[in-house]
Amino acid sequence: MFEPKRSTIVVALSLALFLPERGVSAQLVSRLQAGAISSTSAGLVPSSAFSLTPDVRYDGHALKLAARGSAWLNGNAFQLADADASGTWTSPIVHHLGAQLIASADRTYYDAVNQNEQIEARARVHLVFSQQGGLWLESGVARPWRVAVVSSVDVAGAGAWAQVGGATLTGSYTNFAFTRLASATDSTGTVQSCTSQTDNSSCLRQSHFSDVQGSVHWEKSFVELNAQTGYRFGNASDVTPDSRRWASASAVIWFASDAALVVGGGRQPSNPARGLPARNYANLGVMFAAWPSPTAGAVPIEARASAISKFDIAEAGRSLERLQVHIAGVQTVEVMGDFTDWQPVEMVQRGRDLWEALLPIGSGVHQLNVRVDGGRWLPPPGTPTMRDGFNGEVGVLVMQQ
Amino acid sequence: MNARVRRGLAAFAALALTAPALVAQGPDPLARLDSSTRALVLALEDSARAEGLPAEAVLSKAQEGVAKHAPMAAIARAVRTVFLSYREARATLGAKADRTELSAGAAALQAGIPTTALSDLRASGHGKSIAVPLVVLADLVTRGVPRDVASHTILQLWTAGAGDADLLDLPKAVGQDILSGAAPGDALLNRARTIPLRLPPGKVPE
Numbered sequence: 001m002f003e004p005k006r007s008t009i010v011v012a013l014s015l016a017l018f019l020p021e022r023g024v025s026a027q028l029v030s031r032l033q034a035g036a037i038s039s040t041s042a043g044l045v046p047s048s049a050f051s052l053t054p055d056v057r058y059d060g061h062a063l064k065l066a067a068r069g070s071a072w073l074n075g076n077a078f079q080l081a082d083a084d085a086s087g088t089w090t091s092p093i094v095h096h097l098g099a100q101l102i103a104s105a106d107r108t109y110y111d112a113v114n115q116n117e118q119i120e121a122r123a124r125v126h127l128v129f130s131q132q133g134g135l136w137l138e139s140g141v142a143r144p145w146r147v148a149v150v151s152s153v154d155v156a157g158a159g160a161w162a163q164v165g166g167a168t169l170t171g172s173y174t175n176f177a178f179t180r181l182a183s184a185t186d187s188t189g190t191v192q193s194c195t196s197q198t199d200n201s202s203c204l205r206q207s208h209f210s211d212v213q214g215s216v217h218w219e220k221s222f223v224e225l226n227a228q229t230g231y232r233f234g235n236a237s238d239v240t241p242d243s244r245r246w247a248s249a250s251a252v253i254w255f256a257s258d259a260a261l262v263v264g265g266g267r268q269p270s271n272p273a274r275g276l277p278a279r280n281y282a283n284l285g286v287m288f289a290a291w292p293s294p295t296a297g298a299v300p301i302e303a304r305a306s307a308i309s310k311f312d313i314a315e316a317g318r319s320l321e322r323l324q325v326h327i328a329g330v331q332t333v334e335v336m337g338d339f340t341d342w343q344p345v346e347m348v349q350r351g352r353d354l355w356e357a358l359l360p361i362g363s364g365v366h367q368l369n370v371r372v373d374g375g376r377w378l379p380p381p382g383t384p385t386m387r388d389g390f391n392g393e394v395g396v397l398v399m400q401q
Numbered sequence: 402m403n404a405r406v407r408r409g410l411a412a413f414a415a416l417a418l419t420a421p422a423l424v425a426q427g428p429d430p431l432a433r434l435d436s437s438t439r440a441l442v443l444a445l446e447d448s449a450r451a452e453g454l455p456a457e458a459v460l461s462k463a464q465e466g467v468a469k470h471a472p473m474a475a476i477a478r479a480v481r482t483v484f485l486s487y488r489e490a491r492a493t494l495g496a497k498a499d500r501t502e503l504s505a506g507a508a509a510l511q512a513g514i515p516t517t518a519l520s521d522l523r524a525s526g527h528g529k530s531i532a533v534p535l536v537v538l539a540d541l542v543t544r545g546v547p548r549d550v551a552s553h554t555i556l557q558l559w560t561a562g563a564g565d566a567d568l569l570d571l572p573k574a575v576g577q578d579i580l581s582g583a584a585p586g587d588a589l590l591n592r593a594r595t596i597p598l599r600l601p602p603g604k605v606p607e
Contacts, residue, residue, distance in 0.1 A: 222472040338461040342468040365504035384540035384572045386508050389479030390471040396536050
């Protein structure tokens with residue numbers, strides 16, 4: 001079990017890294033996925049359903065909120081199936097260190113019997129290397145609902161990620177520890193080891209297991225691929241044989257700027273703390289983006305251009321303009337626009353939170369983007385924006401003569 | 402001077418004359434496009450040039466698509482949209498529209514602003530450049546403000562004498578209100594009401 005002292009340190013370090021939120025620059029992203037999902041679990045009847053999954057995300061400077069629900073058409077009626085809502089507060093990255101507080105509530109639905117809810121809170125401390133890789137430590141607690149036989153679940157873990165070419169590789173180790181009400185004897189009548197006896201037939205038992213997971217996210221042009229695999233450590237009483245190993249994969253193929261084909265499948269391990277069995281699943285559907293919809297980044301902590309507190313442009317001589325971006329705790333800031341023939345130009349750091357570039361920008365209407373630490377190209381804050389035709393937005397400058 | 406030396410000197414002279422031109426051309430900006438997209442971009446550039454439209458806008462959109470690793474189909478669609486929007490902007494704003502207005506008009510049309518909104522602004526512009534109101538219109542529609550509300554409100558403000566600075570402040574303010582939960586159209590109307598107060602008496606729109 002994870003020591004409370006260590007988790008307290010992680011939470012305290014996370015809180016210490018938080019700075020007041022600056023400026024307001026955010027975007028709202030909404031999507032709708034429609035398709036078929038099919039799943040099978042050992043001992044259960046295979047089930048298939050038509051699902052509708054709306055997905056809304058508020059992507060703010062420090063705060064991200066996301067909500068997703070899935071309605072399944074079983075027979076003639078829609079019913080709420082999987083759903084989750086989460087909030088993530090991310091600190092600026094200072095001296096390569098960043099922190100996140102994550103709170104979430106989710107509902108998992110397999111069938112009428114296997115369904116329940118859980119609330120969870122986690123704190124993470126990140127060590128980030130120029131947005132090309134990083135490490136994190138995390139600690140948290142989860143509380144399943146409607147699972148009477150389990151206590152709160154202590155969660156502790158660590159992970160690493162790296163960007164290699166166009167792919168993001170992530171590996172993590174997560175330990176789960178909880179107390180549950182178990183049978184005092186197994187099927188052969190052998191007495192089980194218990195923390196304490198509740199009555200003759202049942203006892204409280206300490207359970208723990210650890211998941212090692214690896215995933216890869218790759219996107220190029222109109223294709224996004226995700227694949228993950230995992231292995232579970234733990235003794236036989238906590239880990240069923242069908243949940244030792246698992247793997248799954250999914251693909252998103254954009255056939256228009258706001259519509260994509262989604263296909264996926266694989267195996268999900270059981271969740272002993274929630275009493276949910278392992279299952280195989282497959283899904284096929286179409287996703288519609290109701291708003292310019294960048295996919296959620298694969299990078300666990302991302303310095304974003306929306307964290308720029310201010311963008312200024314001023315004359316710097318007869319033919320040059322001085323572009324200034326105010327953002328602290330990042331490694332690189334780049335700008336590109338029609339005036340650079342859309343070639344990225346690295347800005348020069350002039351102060352703790354000041355980045356600058358001198359560029360020739362003639363009079364007229366110009367379009368531009370900025371990006372931070374190799375993240376997404378976004379319009380600089382405070383400029384009028386328009387859609388760029390490539391599922392994103394550009395800032396617009398009107399330079400007077 | 403023998404023939405070999407003469408040929409050598411001729412080759413050297415040819416190289417010396419053409420090298421600066423080759424260097425000045427730099428790498429081909431369309432090298433990363435596939436052949437059909439490249440052909441489309443070049444054809445649209447030629448058409449733009451022939452019609453007196455800024456051909457570099459077509460090239461720039463293709464370069465932007467390449468820089469953003471957009472699919473070829475999206476680049477082809479985007480450059481076609483840019484070309485058609487410039488052509489429509491020229492037809493709507495007239496041959497006297499300068500390049501800045503033309504770019505702003507094309508941006509507004511790409512955002513879905515109807516041509517009547519452009520011609521209304523032009524008619525009420527009193528000879529002033531309508532680039533800023535058009536850029537602001539494109540922004541507001543991108544933020545979800547209904548087109549007719551955005552067009553009508555900006556036209557009213559423009560007619561009443563609102564300045565470029567007033568209009569350029571609108572997108573950020575409206576954006577903040579939308580994030581606070583206001584409906585985009587209401588956010589614009591509320592913010593627009595604060596602008597006429599700064600105008601001279603008699604210039605306040607009804």
